[in-house]
Amino acid sequence: MSVCSHARLPTQVRLCQCCELPVDIIDLKKGYSADCPRCGTQIYRSESYSIGGNLALAITCLLLFVPSHYFDFITIRLVGMMIEGTLMEGVYALAKEGYPGLALLTLFCHTIAPLAMCTSVLTAHAALKFRWFNILKISLSVLSHSKHWVMLDVFLISVAISCFKLQDYSDIYVGNALYSLVILQILTIVLVNRVSTRRYWENWQTESSLPVAAKEIHCHTCHLSQPEAKNCVRCHSPLYHRKPNSMQKTWALLIAATVAIFPANLVPISILITNGQRLEDTILSGVASLINNDMLGIAIIIFVASIVVPVAKILGLGYLMFCIQFDKVKNHKVEMRIYRAIKWIGKWSMTDLFVISIMLTLVDRGQILNFTPGFGAVAFGIVVVLTMFAAETLDPRLLWDRHNSKPSLQPETKLSSSFNE
Known part of the structure; x- marks a missing residue:
């Protein structure tokens, strides 16, 4: 279908990029989107704008x-x-x-x-x-x-x-x-x-101009569902049903992040010198200091962004990896919600590092008040980067492998009314 002309076809089959379910999209109107009925991933969006x-x-x-x-x-x-x-x-x-x-x-x-x-x-x-x-x-x-x-x-x-x-x-x-x-x-x-x-x-190049009658594999570069092949017929990118070495890469990144999170929380992340007194703060002691100074709201934000979020990402990724590795996936929709939550919250861990950068800009002037980062900030930065990369390398389709092998699974699901504006 040609998106630029917003043509409407009576039927259009697409493979879900997160669970590989063939979905038959029917009568998709402008400005609406179609979500996978199994995992909730957006499969198609009919934009009404240029x-x-x-x-x-x-x-x-x-x-x-x-x-x-x-x-x-x-x-x-x-x-x-x-x-x-x-x-x-x-x-x-x-x-x-x-x-x-x-x-x-x-x-x-x-x-x-x-x-x-x-x-x-x-x-x-x-x-x-x-x-x-x-x-x-x-x-x-x-x-x-x-x-x-x-x-x-x-x-x-x-x-x-x-x-x-x-x-x-x-x-x-x-x-x-x-x-x-x-x-x-x-x-x-x-x-x-x-x-x-x-x-x-x-x-x-519109999908309707390509020989893609059979929908057997999904290209994650141009999002074209097409027949089985080594390379995409439209963008020529390599095709794969699962990300190559997804488990090995994710485990390596996750283990490295787990090791780095200990110095990130135990080693001082910032050093403040005021009136000749040197105050070294870890993330937790900094939160406690904010509470003592009646800044409860800021303390909660820092605690959630710098402690809860990194730990939650590591535990969440570890749980998903355990479920995949040992074939323990039970509630597929819950696991997919965990995966999406991990990808969404990942960037908020950068809050503390941005605060350090801003504080260093404003008060590191050799005056009575002086500020400098601690080595804990380096370890914390490593945790942020590794967990974000781990979320990217994990292939969510691995969560559905056992589900896809069930004989009761329908080969194709029609989606005609489950639209979201």
Whole structure:
């Protein structure tokens, strides 16, 4: 079906990308989406808007990058000195303190990933216009991978937390770049929700023009269900029923994250020097300090984002891996909800690292109040990255292997009324 013309076919079979159930989609109207009746994964979305809107959003976001990243987003008055904080100064400060890995991680999440996403939208549109296949394939690959690492929303929450932590030591003023950051974040959220790599591939070559009568394997690059083959007939990417070495990669990443979470919680993550007194805080002691200073709301946010979320991701991934490894999958829908929750909450663990970057920008000035990261921050950054990679390498179709082998499973399910707007 040609998405650009919004044609409607009486029937269209697609394989669910998470459980491989063949679903016969019937009478899908514009602006509606069809979810898999077995695992709840969105299989098809009939957009009622033009992809030209994606281009306009991407260009606007790119224009906002300069004011939001290089002008001050917050200013404080500390011991009689006005200190302006920009987003990029936090990266420079981390690198200067001897933490280049943390500097690169924070830069990637609040600058490189959203910049790559917006730029890839531009190059994808150029590739469609001039029929550049390789450029389109690279652009859409960058687009699909960078979306998960865009964390401007997490950064804005971190700005608010930093302001609450600094309010007892300094006067705080909102900078002009903060307004640009808020607008950039809103537009980024809209772009992430609108953009669809499948739709760009449909504009390149529609499914109806391809010999894909039999639906035996699903391409995870262009989302075309097609006959069994080594390579996709549309994007030429390698095809596989299961991600190669998914279990081995996920176990390795999960074990490494489990090892790193101990120093992340036991070694000081930040060091604050005030009035000549050196205060070293682990994540838990920092939460306790916030509670003692009557900042219960901020303490809860830090506790959930920095302790509950990483531990929950490790335990959740461990449970899913155990169920798959030892064939203990019982309630498939519950396991799929756990998998989706792990992927969604992953980025919120970056809150503490963003707070460290902001604090370092504003108070590491050799004054009465001084701030520096601890080595626990490095271990915590490793946990964040490893758990996010582990969630990506885990193939959710492995959860359905035993279910698919049951003789009672229907070969094809018709979906004509289960639509979501």
